[in-house]
Amino acid sequence: MQKAEQNMTEAEFLQNYDLTRYPRPSITVDIVTFGVTGEAERNYRQDEKKSLSILLIKRGGHPCRGMWALPGGFLQMDETLEECAYRELREETDLRPDTLMPMGAFSQVDRDPRGRIISNSYISIVDEENVRALAGDDAAEAKWFTVQFSEEADDGTAELILRNAESDIVIASKVRHSKTQFGRKEYEVVDSGGLAFDHAKIIATAFGIVRKYATDFDILFDFMPALFTLSGLQKVQETLLGITLLPANFRRKIMPLVEETDLSTHGAGHRPAKLYRQKAV
Amino acid sequence: MQKAEQNMTEAEFLQNYDLTRYPRPSITVDIVTFGVTGEAERNYRQDEKKSLSILLIKRGGHPCRGMWALPGGFLQMDETLEECAYRELREETDLRPDTLMPMGAFSQVDRDPRGRIISNSYISIVDEENVRALAGDDAAEAKWFTVQFSEEADDGTAELILRNAESDIVIASKVRHSKTQFGRKEYEVVDSGGLAFDHAKIIATAFGIVRKYATDFDILFDFMPALFTLSGLQKVQETLLGITLLPANFRRKIMPLVEETDLSTHGAGHRPAKLYRQKAV
DNA sequence: TAAATAGTGTCTCTAAGACAATATCTC
DNA sequence: GAGATATTGTCTTAGAGACACTATTTA
Numbered sequence A, B: 001m002q003k004a005e006q007n008m009t010e011a012e013f014l015q016n017y018d019l020t021r022y023p024r025p026s027i028t029v030d031i032v033t034f035g036v037t038g039e040a041e042r043n044y045r046q047d048e049k050k051s052l053s054i055l056l057i058k059r060g061g062h063p064c065r066g067m068w069a070l071p072g073g074f075l076q077m078d079e080t081l082e083e084c085a086y087r088e089l090r091e092e093t094d095l096r097p098d099t100l101m102p103m104g105a106f107s108q109v110d111r112d113p114r115g116r117i118i119s120n121s122y123i124s125i126v127d128e129e130n131v132r133a134l135a136g137d138d139a140a141e142a143k144w145f146t147v148q149f150s151e152e153a154d155d156g157t158a159e160l161i162l163r164n165a166e167s168d169i170v171i172a173s174k175v176r177h178s179k180t181q182f183g184r185k186e187y188e189v190v191d192s193g194g195l196a197f198d199h200a201k202i203i204a205t206a207f208g209i210v211r212k213y214a215t216d217f218d219i220l221f222d223f224m225p226a227l228f229t230l231s232g233l234q235k236v237q238e239t240l241l242g243i244t245l246l247p248a249n250f251r252r253k254i255m256p257l258v259e260e261t262d263l264s265t266h267g268a269g270h271r272p273a274k275l276y277r278q279k280a281v
Numbered sequence C: 001t002a003a004a005t006a007g008t009g010t011c012t013c014t015a016a017g018a019c020a021a022t023a024t025c026t027c
Numbered sequence D: 001g002a003g004a005t006a007t008t009g010t011c012t013t014a015g016a017g018a019c020a021c022t023a024t025t026t027a
Helices: A010-016 A081-093 A128-135 A199-213 A218-223 A230-241 A247-257 B010-016 B081-093 B128-135 B199-213 B218-223 B230-241 B247-257
Strands: A026-038 A050-058 A072-074 A099-106 A117-125 A142-149 A157-164 A169-181 A184-191 A258-264 A274-278 B026-038 B050-058 B072-074 B099-106 B117-125 B142-149 B157-164 B169-181 B184-191 B258-264 B274-278
Touching (some): A026 A128, A026 A142, A026 A230, A050 A081, A050 A199, A072 A081, A081 A117, A099 B099, A117 A218, A128 A142, A142 A169, A142 A199, A157 A199, A169 A199, A169 B099, A184 A199, A199 A218, A230 A247, A230 A274, A247 A258, B026 B081, B026 B128, B026 B199, B026 B230, B050 B081, B050 B199, B050 B230, B072 B081, B081 B099, B081 B117, B117 B199, B117 B218, B142 B199, B157 B199, B169 B199, B184 B199, B199 B218, B199 B230, B230 B274, B247 B258
Parallel strands (some): A026 A117
Antiparallel strands (some): A026 A050, A026 A072, A142 A157, A169 A184, A258 A274, B026 B050, B050 B142, B099 B117, B142 B157, B157 B169, B169 B184, B258 B274
């Protein structure tokens, strides 16, 4: 007969303990990858417009086969959630981002038809060069989709519209803002619009977080290559926040965080811009 | 013989799919509960000093028996993580906080001696009245500990000291700041000082988050009862941030967020203060 | 040379901080 | 009346926004 727990040593307790006797959920990691993509130029001397985009992959297997979904997959037993996020992103999109930020768990009991699966989601950000790198790789069914998130209506609903221009794909989903805690907005999916699982909810939440952080300057640098122009950096913040800024004021505020280099842009149909790098902290 | 997955319908696929064939971790929820506690008054007319405190329970069973730990427990299959956090807090401390905020997952492979267990942690905040309510309930081995978090040394280490004055308990743990992402600091445990598992890490992370948010005014109201004085509110922010503010300036900034009531404090040994409530958004 | 962006200088306005002064209660 | 906090008013200063103006490149 087994000793009562109170009389065991910790070593004896652990010897007899088997976690797998208890029911427990499965764990996946999903990654919302943001990048700023350029759109078609209007004429030779005007800089290109930019859009905030996220990366989706087309699901090849069940469930939700053929639908667009966030990259991600099941946690393995020998890796942390963060390691899992890096691995899945590498395997499914060949991206290796510098920035990976946990954005919390999605744990609705019925969020996946396969059973009880909790998604621990991450936000990653890739720079312009990596945005273009993916575009050239057509092996994987991974595509950038521009994100357009409407204002919330009186009842809290908002439209999340994802577009891939080259392939003429439009995903129109609808979410409802349910509550805000610590400045973080939570949403429910009203109409997935063809996105797999509850990924519309995850994307809407991630979008809110990125918007919130975009007022801090630090996050902006994650969207940029090592060398960048101040107007490029400004355009990223404008894109993230959906606003327009005056160059003079933006420069003044950003200057303490960057260092000038000897290099500059050329051939842009207008005055060249000096290239800057992020100042080391 | 079983059909290949490609030829199945989604319904057929789901019929044959069994999540539990795959290894998967166990999931717990741990809650870092913050409250502002009063300390002994110095004389009849001086207001009491305040300290930021967290709630710990003494573990009754293995592992880490007898050590102090965060309230929490295993996720059940029919509840979300947030529901689990509310349930565990109610069961273990009888508290029902209004504020519960996800603060992410802790997923180091070896963080629990029982095996692979991921902690999804939450921050909760309770107001003065609930802080006192617990003090009177000695059924559970739950106690408030004041939190003192030192400045980081050059090598990133900092001391996290938890104290319960009545029982003369001091828990001195040491953590090292490893990285910062999106303004969120991550720590490693250097010396747990007697705290169970990696709870020193979780507490240090939670403390950083609360400090960060304490500059926004919204969070302050979670620490307050329905009616409060402006100087009480000010003292909470001063306690959270470890700073001193000038009353005139604090009032000016907070006024748009509160409404005056007809009530006021009495018998405090000095001029009475009007009671305010949070203004509805 | 026109059209576009790059970059500088300066004015105004707002909000935060410092601080002086007055008000009101209890012992 | 002394000692504490409550409350109001005002001066100064730092920073954000607006905007005018100059500089530099390429088709």
